[in-house]
Amino acid sequence: MDYIAEAQKYLFQNYTRFPISFEKGEGVYLYDENGKRYLDLLSGIAVNILGYNHPKLTQAICEQSKKIIHISNLFHIKPQIEVAKILVQNSCGDKVFFCNSGAESNEAAIKLARRYFYDKKEKRYEIITFEGSFHGRTLATVTATAQPKYHEGFEPLPEGFKYAKFNDIDSVKELILEKTAGIMIELIQGEGGVNPADKNFIKELYNLTREKGLLFIVDEVQTGIGRTGKLFAYQHYDIEPDIITLAKGLGGGVPIGAVIAKEDIAKSFIPGTHASTFGGNYLATTAAKVVLEEVLKDNFLNEVLEKGEFFKEKLKEIGLSAKGIGLMIGVDMPENIDSKEIVKKALQNGLIIGTAGKNTLRFVPPLIITKEEIEEAIKILKNCL
Numbered sequence: 001m002d003y004i005a006e007a008q009k010y011l012f013q014n015y016t017r018f019p020i021s022f023e024k025g026e027g028v029y030l031y032d033e034n035g036k037r038y039l040d041l042l043s044g045i046a047v048n049i050l051g052y053n054h055p056k057l058t059q060a061i062c063e064q065s066k067k068i069i070h071i072s073n074l075f076h077i078k079p080q081i082e083v084a085k086i087l088v089q090n091s092c093g094d095k096v097f098f099c100n101s102g103a104e105s106n107e108a109a110i111k112l113a114r115r116y117f118y119d120k121k122e123k124r125y126e127i128i129t130f131e132g133s134f135h136g137r138t139l140a141t142v143t144a145t146a147q148p149k150y151h152e153g154f155e156p157l158p159e160g161f162k163y164a165k166f167n168d169i170d171s172v173k174e175l176i177l178e179k180t181a182g183i184m185i186e187l188i189q190g191e192g193g194v195n196p197a198d199k200n201f202i203k204e205l206y207n208l209t210r211e212k213g214l215l216f217i218v219d220e221v222q223t224g225i226g227r228t229g230k231l232f233a234y235q236h237y238d239i240e241p242d243i244i245t246l247a248k249g250l251g252g253g254v255p256i257g258a259v260i261a262k263e264d265i266a267k268s269f270i271p272g273t274h275a276s277t278f279g280g281n282y283l284a285t286t287a288a289k290v291v292l293e294e295v296l297k298d299n300f301l302n303e304v305l306e307k308g309e310f311f312k313e314k315l316k317e318i319g320l321s322a323k324g325i326g327l328m329i330g331v332d333m334p335e336n337i338d339s340k341e342i343v344k345k346a347l348q349n350g351l352i353i354g355t356a357g358k359n360t361l362r363f364v365p366p367l368i369i370t371k372e373e374i375e376e377a378i379k380i381l382k383n384c385l
């Protein structure tokens with residue numbers, strides 16, 4: 001079957017796809033339909049944190065699917081409650097809402113911020129986000145995404161968003177008005193090019209929100225669930241966000257999103273205000289429970305930090321200067337080298353990596369990767385440069 005021709009015939013042509021189709025995976029390796037093996041440092045875009053065919057995750061999903069996959073939130077769902085408990089006990093938040101993707105969790109956070117001030121009878125609704133950010137593709141989250149290329153042709157965009165400069169506190173101060181409800185930020189911008197926020201900037205930004213009574217919303221869709229060597233990236237900074245959004249890694253590949261909020265904010269979502277049919281279903285939360293149990297095991301997170309440092313050292317040895325924390329790593333390529341060409345060459349040589357921002361190589365491997373596998377990746381990468 002010529003699947004590429006059929007893809008062109010039957011699918012929306014909204015993605016630029018590589019002419020490859022995978023059949024199976026094992027650990028950090030993928031195998032295409034010709035049996036060619038690839039070392040995967042992209043993890044389905046920072047999603048498959050336990051790699052492929054993880055025995056516990058696979059078994060849990062199989063067993064749960066024989067019982068109930070979905071039942072709706074008209075009933076109590078035990079694994080959903082268990083996952084919420086783990087998230088609350090390991091974060092600064094008090095309550096959890098489940099949905100199905102990153103865009104949905106940010107959409108919920110934006111609605112929650114508006115509703116919180118509505119309940120307080122304050123006319124505040126505007127959210128400040130940052131240039132280079134990425135928050136999703138729904139109309140509200142794409143508007144929160146402060147990159148004009150994502151807005152083109154979708155106007156009129158919803159009101160209530162302003163854009164400040166990342167790592168520039170004065171640019172935030174200039175935008176704060178009586179109608180400002182909060183700020184939404186990625187502590188390491190992912191799609192924008194793996195750009196970590198400065199510690200001082202975040203401290204000042206956080207203090208500013210405390211001073212002005214604004215909500216501090218952290219988009220941890222990509223940075224959350226161990227990616228940076230802590231369960232949440234905010235734990236690298238000395239802050240306590242009011243709202244945290246999650247998705248990508250949380251289900252280890254099964255779609256799930258979540259919003260964690262402080263009690264007095266979460267209570268604004270009374271019955272009828274916000275909901276999701278699929279959100280937090282048996283299958284997704286059973287997967288998330290396994291993922292969290294694995295990530296919270298002794299030393300797992302320390303090893304992510306350690307492997308991240310090892311990875312950056314090895315990149316340095318082949319002449320690449322890396323940025324990022326834990327296993328969320330980027331390398332800005334010089335203008336004369338096109339990062340997309342490196343990605344293509346790497347693929348031909350059995351290595352899957354990604355790009356981000358203007359010309360940044362992106363590495364977001366499964367968190368279970370070993371130092372030996374990192375060394376193997378570096379060897380292939382060296383040959384591609």
Ligand SMILES: *Cc1c(COP(=O)(O)O)cnc(C)c1O
Binds near residue numbers: 220223
């Ligand atoms: C991927 C991503 C999103 C969007 O998630 P989807 O599941 O694609 O909707 C939002 N925020 C950040 C930081 C992301 O990396």
